[in-house]
Amino acid sequence: MAQLFSVIDIETTGGMNRTEKITEIAVYVTDGQKIVDEFATLINPERRVPPFITALTGITNEMLEDAPKFYEIASKIVEITQDTVFVGHNVNFDYGFVKQEFAQLGYNYKRNTLCTVQLSRKLFPGFKSYSLGKLCSELNINIENRHRAAGDAKATTVLFNMLHAYDFENNEGININGFSINGLNPELKIAKIQNLPEKCGVYYFYNQEKDLIYIGKSKNIYTRVLSHLRNDKTNKGLNMRGEIADVDFELTGCELIALLKESHEIKQNKPRYNKAQRRTMNNWGIFSHEDENGYIRFGIRNVNDSEDACISVYSSKNAAVESLQFYCAKYNLCQKLCGLYQSAGACFYYGLGECRGACCGVESAQDYNLRTEQYISEISLNLKDVFILLENCDDERIGVVAIRQNKYNGFGFTDKDAQLRADDLHDIIEKYPENKDVRQIIRTYLNTKKDYRILNL
Helix, strand or coil, X not given: CCCEEEEEEEEECXXXXXXXXXXXXXXXXXXXXXXXXXXXXXXXXXXXXXXXXXXXXXXXXXXXXXXXXXXXXXXHHHXXXXXXXXXXXXXXXXXXXXXXXXXXXXXXXXXXXXXXXXXXXXXXXXXXXXXXXXXXXHCCCCCCCCCCHHHHHHHHHHHHHHHXXXXXXXXXXXXXXXXXXXXXXXXXXXXXXXXXXXXXXXXXXXXXXXXXXXEEEECCHHHHHHHHHHCCCCCCCCCHHHHCCEXXXXXXXXXXXXXXXXXXXXXXXXXXXXXXXXXXXXXXXXXXEEXXXXXXXXXXXXXXXXXXXXXXXXXXXXXXXXXHHHHHHHCCCCCCCCCCCCCCCCCHHHHCCCCCCHHHCCCCHHHHHHHHHHHHHHHCCCCCCEEEEECCCCCCEXXXXXXXXXXXXXXXXXXXXXXXXXXXXXXXXXXCCCCHHHXXXXXXXXXXXXXCEEEEC
16 A cells, blocks of 8 residues: 655756756655665756856756757656656646656656645744755755755655655654545555546445445545545445545546436445445336326326336335325325326315316316426426537536436437537437436436536437
8 A cells, every 4th residue: 555756856947847948857766764766867958058057056068968858768757657646845846847848748747746845844844944955954864966856856855754754653644645544445555546537427446355335426536535535434434434445437527427327336236335326226107198188197107017208207106106195285286187096086185175176177177287287397307308418528528418208318428529410419328227316316407507508309
């Protein structure tokens, strides 16, 4: 579980990474206690070094003539810093230059970073200055070859190891790793946590036996996983935090699809620590039809035995009956026309004055159906045949959620520059089952968000 850190220092031709170049780089890889790897080299910046830089660093143009160019050592930088945290004294300066050099080669270099200036201010407060030279002097850290990459990086490594030891002894590593390692599973690789994407998707926790124990979703997977590791009370006293031995994820690009995917996979896999949505798939539905007199009637039957589109689905027949009874009372609907009361003539509740007489023709179909349509609108998606287009994904895709005959059909993705034609969108949809939870997810999302548009079929 030990995390490795690449302590890096560079020398440059100037202070702006977009216009200047690196002339020297040094990397010391440490586990927080000792150096386990190192690399240092001069770099030909393919431009002249200004005299004031030479005066500061001692690096001359002559020294750089035969030095390798950055592209010649770029693969070594990637290799030696792989699965490590990028550490520097004022890290934004060093990291910004290294990223820019890689960007000019067409490569997106990305590492998590730590700044020894900020760590020192937090863990070792009270010094007048936190510049590398003065801080090392106060802490009796020797710097050989000041203002040269290897000398400064070596001193920064000694400083970092001191900060590392102090933080783990006094704070359980919270400032170094972002969370306490106390109680974590020894097989959990911190480097994998540090490299999780800050994007929207679904994440998965596994125990030492490779069993899937939890599924979650987030608009920022990295910060959400960190929140689990920081808080051992996240799961109501259950020791999920200590069981997490591995983490995986799948990016969805947008929140609605993350919600739908999370819900489906929880039902499918039934992870031990997901209790809210572990219910089995819903197989009972409420259906509607118009009778010969124009009244809208309702009935309950198994969705697998019907090709008709249902209004809403439930986990059991009793749950469907209870829902229909509730809305029957809420909208003052006829118990007989709702299939809840059987009689040849008027229903029992008409005699009690609790039914307005739709069951015996006293109330017109037009008046009665105004209330049935309100009921249908409340519990159904009320979308008929549409695609929900989610065009603000955090990648180069558009998320597409399909509704067919007022029923959730599944989701898919298409390129942002693709033509959004209904015939083409049908082919990208991966089918997923309909259930009460996904209906509520979609209904809530459409009522509370504005980052979508509807394409009617």
